Amino acid sequence: MKSILTAAAVALGLAQPLAAQDFPTGPVTIIVPYSPSGNTDVFTRHLAPYLEEKWGQPIVIDNRPGGGSMVGTAIVAQAEPDGHTLLVTTSAFVTAPAIQTSLPFDSRDAFVPVANVGHVSYVLVTNGDSGFDTLEDFIAQSKDAPKFAATAGLGTTTHFAIEKFIADSGADVDVVHFKGGGPAVVSILSKETDIYGSSISSAGENLKTGKVKALAVLGNERIDALPDVPSTGELGFPDLEIKQWVGMFAPAGTDPAIVAKINADVNEVLQTPEFIATVTPLDWTLFQSTPEGFAQQIDEELTKWKALAVSQGISK
Amino acid sequence: MDFFSNIGLGFSVALSLTNIFYCFLGALLGTLVGVIPGLGVLAAISMLFPLTFHLEPTTALIMLAGIWYGTTYGGSTASILLNLPGTPANAVTCLDGYPMAKQGRGGVALFMTTVASFFGASFGIILLTLFTPVIAEYALQFGSAEYFALMLMGLVAASTISEGSAIKGLAMVVLGIIIGLVGMDTQSATIRYSFGILGLLEGVSLIALAMGVFGVAEIIMSVRRVKTADIDPESLKLKAIKPSRDEVRRSWFPMLRGASMGSFFGTLPGTGPSIAAFLSYAIEKRISRTPERFGKGAIEGIMAPEAANNAADQTAFIPTLSLGVPGSATMALMLGVLMIHGVAPGPNLISSQPELFWGLIMSFWVGNLILLLLNIPLIGVWVRMLTIPYHILFPAVLAFICIGAFTSGFSPLNVWMVFAFGVLGYLMRVFRFPGAPLLLGFVLGPLMEEHFRRAMVLSRGDFMTFFERPISATIMALTGLVLIWGVVSAERSRKRQLLSEGEVDHTPEATDRPT
Numbered sequence: 137m138k139s140i141l142t143a144a145a146v147a148l149g150l151a152q153p154l155a156a157q158d159f160p161t162g163p164v165t166i167i168v169p170y171s172p173s174g175n176t177d178v179f180t181r182h183l184a185p186y187l188e189e190k191w192g193q194p195i196v197i198d199n200r201p202g203g204g205s206m207v208g209t210a211i212v213a214q215a216e217p218d219g220h221t222l223l224v225t226t227s228a229f230v231t232a233p234a235i236q237t238s239l240p241f242d243s244r245d246a247f248v249p250v251a252n253v254g255h256v257s258y259v260l261v262t263n264g265d266s267g268f269d270t271l272e273d274f275i276a277q278s279k280d281a282p283k284f285a286a287t288a289g290l291g292t293t294t295h296f297a298i299e300k301f302i303a304d305s306g307a308d309v310d311v312v313h314f315k316g317g318g319p320a321v322v323s324i325l326s327k328e329t330d331i332y333g334s335s336i337s338s339a340g341e342n343l344k345t346g347k348v349k350a351l352a353v354l355g356n357e358r359i360d361a362l363p364d365v366p367s368t369g370e371l372g373f374p375d376l377e378i379k380q381w382v383g384m385f386a387p388a389g390t391d392p393a394i395v396a397k398i399n400a401d402v403n404e405v406l407q408t409p410e411f412i413a414t415v416t417p418l419d420w421t422l423f424q425s426t427p428e429g430f431a432q433q434i435d436e437e438l439t440k441w442k443a444l445a446v447s448q449g450i451s452k
Numbered sequence: 453m454d455f456f457s458n459i460g461l462g463f464s465v466a467l468s469l470t471n472i473f474y475c476f477l478g479a480l481l482g483t484l485v486g487v488i489p490g491l492g493v494l495a496a497i498s499m500l501f502p503l504t505f506h507l508e509p510t511t512a513l514i515m516l517a518g519i520w521y522g523t524t525y526g527g528s529t530a531s532i533l534l535n536l537p538g539t540p541a542n543a544v545t546c547l548d549g550y551p552m553a554k555q556g557r558g559g560v561a562l563f564m565t566t567v568a569s570f571f572g573a574s575f576g577i578i579l580l581t582l583f584t585p586v587i588a589e590y591a592l593q594f595g596s597a598e599y600f601a602l603m604l605m606g607l608v609a610a611s612t613i614s615e616g617s618a619i620k621g622l623a624m625v626v627l628g629i630i631i632g633l634v635g636m637d638t639q640s641a642t643i644r645y646s647f648g649i650l651g652l653l654e655g656v657s658l659i660a661l662a663m664g665v666f667g668v669a670e671i672i673m674s675v676r677r678v679k680t681a682d683i684d685p686e687s688l689k690l691k692a693i694k695p696s697r698d699e700v701r702r703s704w705f706p707m708l709r710g711a712s713m714g715s716f717f718g719t720l721p722g723t724g725p726s727i728a729a730f731l732s733y734a735i736e737k738r739i740s741r742t743p744e745r746f747g748k749g750a751i752e753g754i755m756a757p758e759a760a761n762n763a764a765d766q767t768a769f770i771p772t773l774s775l776g777v778p779g780s781a782t783m784a785l786m787l788g789v790l791m792i793h794g795v796a797p798g799p800n801l802i803s804s805q806p807e808l809f810w811g812l813i814m815s816f817w818v819g820n821l822i823l824l825l826l827n828i829p830l831i832g833v834w835v836r837m838l839t840i841p842y843h844i845l846f847p848a849v850l851a852f853i854c855i856g857a858f859t860s861g862f863s864p865l866n867v868w869m870v871f872a873f874g875v876l877g878y879l880m881r882v883f884r885f886p887g888a889p890l891l892l893g894f895v896l897g898p899l900m901e902e903h904f905r906r907a908m909v910l911s912r913g914d915f916m917t918f919f920e921r922p923i924s925a926t927i928m929a930l931t932g933l934v935l936i937w938g939v940v941s942a943e944r945s946r947k948r949q950l951l952s953e954g955e956v957d958h959t960p961e962a963t964d965r966p967t
Contacts, residue, residue, distance in 0.1 A: 202654030203636035210653065236636075238643055284910060290640070312909050315902065322800060328595045328910060 156393035159219050160193045166222045166384075167198050167215075169208025175256060175337060176382055180224045182414050183253070186405040204232045204291045206239055213241035217389035219398060222250070227381050230437040232291035234445035243438060247385045248395050249430040251402045254415075254422040255379035258297055258333040258354040259362065263324055264346045271351045271371055274331060275307045282308040286320040286329040288338075289313055294320070296441055297333040297354055297378045299448045304373050324348055335380065336361050336419045354378050361419055381423075383430060395427050458810050459581070465811025466818050471514050474507070475815050478515035479822045482522015483830075486542070487529045496523065497782055510808045512789050514815040520782055521573060521765040521816070524725060525823045528565040528758055529831070533558055541725035541761040544733045548746060548753030555749055559831065560695045564751060565758040566827045568707050572759030573820045575711035576718065576766025580813055584770050584802065596907040597917045601927035603900045607893060608931050618939065621889045624880070628893020631656050633901075651865040660866045661894060663853050664873020665880065665887045671846050672878045699751045706736050710756035714763030719770045728764040729757035766816060773801055773809060 166184065170176045177199060184195040200208030205228040215221035233243045260271065268274040274283070285302075287295040290313045302309050312329055314320040317338035323329040325347060333354060342348040353359050355377050356369030368376040384402060386395055405411055406422045415422070465471060485496040496519050507515070527542035532549035545565065552561040594602070607625050634645040635655030646652040695703075710732040717728035736756040737746045746753050772783040790801075802809045854867050880887060911917035919925045 200654070207636065207654045310909060310912070312906055314906070323595075325800075326593070326595060 156391065156397040159394045159397060160191050162220060163194045163196055164191065164220050164222065165196045165198050166224055167200055167208045167212050169205035169223070169225050169228075170199065170201050175335065175380075176224060176226055179253070179382055179415060179420065182411065183224075183402070183405060186408060186411060187401060190401050190404075204228055204236070204289050206232050206236055210240055212385065212387055213246040215387045217248075217387040217391075219386055219390050219394040221387065222398070223247070223385040224253075224382065225385065226383075227255075227293045227379070227437070228291065229383065229385070230434060231293055231296045231441050233438065234296075234441040235291040235450060244435065246388050248388055248390050248392075248427065249434050250384040250386050250395055250427055251399045252381055252383045252423050252425040252430045252433065253402065253406060254420045255381040256335045256337070256419050256421070257359050257379055258294070258335060259339065259343075259359075259365065260301070260331055260351045260354065260368075261321075261324060261334050261339050261343065261348045262331050262351055263327050264349050266327070266330060266349075268351070269349075271305075271366075271368070274351060275305050278307040278309055278330075282310060283330040284328070285309045285311050286323045286332040287311060287313050288317045288320050289315060293378065293380045294333045296444065297376075298331070299450065300376060300378060300444060301333070301354075301368075301373070303444065303448060304375055321348070333378075359419075379421075383425075383434075392427075399425070399427050458806065459814065461807060462810030462812075462814030465510060465807050466514070466815035470508075471511055471811065471815060472818060474511050474515040475518050475819045476822050478518020478520075479522040479525075479819045479826065482519035482524075483526035483823065483826060485519065486523035486526025497786075509790060510811050513786060513808070513812050514819075516786055516789060517769075517812060517816065518819045518822075520786075521762060521819060522823060524758075524761050524765050525566065525569050525827055528569070528754070529562060532561045532565065532754070541729050541764075542758075543726070544729045544757045545754050547733065548748070548750050551747070551749035552751075552754070557749065560699065561751075561754055562831050563828060564695055564699070564703065565754050566824060568703070568710070568755045568758040569762040570820055570824045571707050572711040572714055572762035573766055573816070575708075575759070576715050576763035577813065577816045577820070579715050580766055580769060580816075584774050584809075584813075593923055595921070596903040596910060597921050597924040598927065600900055600903040600907050601918055601924040601931065603896045603903065605927055605931040605934060607889075607896055607900070608934050617884070620885050624885050624887070624889040625893035625897075628890040629897030629900075631661065631890075632894040632897040649865070655898075656894075657866050657869065660869040661873050662891060664870040664875075665877035665890060668850070668853060668870060668874025669877025669881055669887070671850060672874065673881050675842060675846060695751070702751055703755045706732075706752040706756035707759045709735065710759035711763040713756075714760030714765075715767045717760075718764030718767030725761035725764040725768070728760040732756040732760035769813070773812075 164187075166180055168177050168180050177197070180197055184197060188195050198208075200211055202208070203210075205225055209223060209225060209229065209232075212221055212223040229243065233239060262268065262274065268277055277283070285298045287298055289295065294317070295311065295313070298309070298311055301307070302311075309331065312323070314323060317334065320329075320332050321334060321338055321342065324332050324334075325342065331351070334348075336343070336359075339348050339350075343350060350362055350365045352371055353362060353365050353367045355367050356374065358365065358367050358370075384398070386398070403424050406424065412422065466475070481496065497516050524541050528545045528549065531542045531545040532553050549561045549565065552558060630645075632655070634652055636643050636646075636653050643653065710728075713732040713735065714725070714728040717731065718725070733753060733756055736752045737743050740746065740750075740752060742750075768783055769786075772786060853870060877887060879885075880890070907917055908915075917924070918928055
């Protein structure tokens with residue numbers, strides 16, 4: 137099986153150095169620092185069978201939730217850099233370190249970015265009966281009576297999205313942290329909080345039944361799932377281009393040839409029609425990335441979110 | 453109409469072949485675990501917990517729930533035959549069950565407790581079916597302040613109503629909270645009590661704690677108090693299980709009262725089957741016109757508590773499923789199953805996962821029927837199981853625990869933690885510190901902290917939020933009452949104990965005493 141794959145790779149002009157050709161020599165563990173059946177976990181579980189087929193080795197998906205994804209991330213930071221332990225995580229990889237200052241690893245030095253696989257968009261939502269129908273209403277009303285914003289947890293992308301929104305709009309909003317997107321949506325339903333930057337899948341049925349309404353899509357473009365909802369770019373906030381991306385990482389020191397091979401294999405899967413058909417209904421926008429390009433993105437975002445954390449006074 | 457379609461949906465899930473199989477498996481395992489003295493439901497569920505990773509959440513819950521109420525059925529067997537409670541909830545059944553067995557009416561006692569168990573469980577399931585949606589509808593009014601108040605009440609109730617010393621109960625709650633704080637704080641990302649061990653960043657594993665404090669400690673204790681079984685086989689033949697007409701007549705009202713009390717205590721977080729059983733026994737004895745018969749083989753003394761603990765087993769699912777608040781350590785494990793499968797327990801559960809919710813509840817009927825049919829003919833088999841020598845049984849169980857701990861996080865750290873918690877649990881048993889409040893503190897403490905902080909943000913730092921919001925204020929007032937009641941009843945029982953010094957004490961703590 138492996139030799140057939142190798143032959144195919146050579147035929148396709150993807151010949152790799154010897155070490156990369158041999159990869160993987162055993163089962164590959166993908167650590168997902170989130171609970172099973174979350175967005176990231178589901179995506180990884182859809183991805184894994186395709187990679188198993190390419191690699192001829194089983195892939196074990198190991199969910200290690202906790203610490204705003206940093207627990208599972210730390211495990212990969214200390215793993216053997218041979219490509220057999222990989223991390224699939226979200227943009228929390230760049231936002232959480234802006235707040236967690238005592239992490240046992242350095243996000244820049246401990247990892248090699250492998251591939252940025254795609255993103256989901258965020259929508260600013262509020263209760264269906266709330267007293268505001270537009271984002272302008274919300275901002276104006278918050279200045280008379282301060283509002284509450286929910287997040288899916290400290291240091292998550294939903295947290296930074298709201299902080300960035302507050303910084304750019306001048307809205308008077310206090311941030312309340314919940315444990316995950318589910319409880320955050322419940323707090324919108326119960327009117328305990330007033331606004332939440334939710335993924336479409338988190339808001340789910342409630343968005344359809346009108347119990348929750350969307351005020352704006354975070355970003356400069358509208359999204360297909362909600363064609364009538366304005367983007368924050370249209371509303372005059374050009375810098376709110378915030379997506380929750382998902383990316384793959386290997387421990388620092390992994391052979392660049394192996395990184396290149398994994399990147400190429402992942403990119404190939406992302407172009408498979410069946411794979412696209414499976415994940416598109418889950419509101420994913422898929423990417424093709426290079427390890428270098430992804431590394432540069434990581435570097436920029438680490439700097440950007442750290443600066444926001446400092447200016448918003450949320451970094452310790 | 454909606455109601456019947458829900459019931460139909462529930463049965464369609466519960467009656468699938470897979471679910472019937474796992475329900476049967478759970479009930480069977482539960483009965484088995486219940487029969488083995490010293491092996492509790494928490495240990496059993498903790499051990500089987502890793503298995504549920506590979507099952508559908510509904511199926512996993514159906515199996516675990518089967519173990520949960522199955523142990524209470526099986527637990528009475530050892531209580532009656534050997535005077536060793538199979539589970540804490542069955543401890544009070546020893547008081548009149550064992551005398552009945554000594555009088556050669558063990559078969560009758562086993563038969564009647566099975567009937568009482570089924571009656572209590574049915575009562576609980578009916579309440580669960582009718583009222584959980586109502587409770588869930590009001591659950592959206594539960595904000596962080598209310599959850600904090602509710603959890604505070606649970607902790608206070610657990611420490612004061614639980615058997616034994618209130619001070620020790622409270623101490624265990626606090627220890628539980630401290631252990632629960634280990635790891636990375638979700639509100640400020642501060643790392644607490646991890647001693648630089650990476651594996652502790654995600655906190656102490658509930659499974660390791662439960663298996664250590666309960667499973668391992670129970671085994672060490674049991675090894676110290678092994679007695680050879682002394683069972684009269686004549687009293688176990690099928691013809692010996694028929695109750696007299698008088699016994700049937702005297703059973704009805706205790707059964708009904710027990711089921712009502714059990715249902716009530718089941719819904720309160722922090723109480724549960726053991727407390728329900730003890731209190732319903734106490735009430736039966738108090739209202740009986742012939743209290744002197746109690747402790748000498750009174751049928752009321754086994755019917756009321758056995759109906760109560762089984763009813764409480766079922767209604768314990770109301771707060772767990774509708775509010776996401778675990779009423780007991782075992783229920784916390786059930787919530788864990790949900791969370792592992794990405795199902796958020798809480799007010800949305802019934803509407804977002806109707807097939808899970810109704811399927812689970814309807815599986816209770818299946819499970820209880822299975823238990824009824826299983827227990828009566830198999831009484832003789834259970835008894836023979838009790839004769840497996842401990843030197844074979846316990847090493848096997850210990851090996852099982854190690855495997856379970858390792859697989860729960862694929863880390864050897866968990867095995868060491870089980871070992872450490874086993875030592876802690878043993879010391880706790882020796883010095884008579886109850887384990888349940890420790891577990892409850894461990895589970896509820898961090899949640900309390902989380903809700904407290906969130907309530908503080910939402911009230912902009914005003915402590916009065918807990919007393920100004922009507923539901924929260926009501927719960928706070930109840931908490932005050934529970935606290936006062938706990939102090940008063942502890943004082944009263946201390947006096948009573950002084951008076952009855954010298955009498956045989958059959959509380960579970962007493963059976964822990966090396967003999």
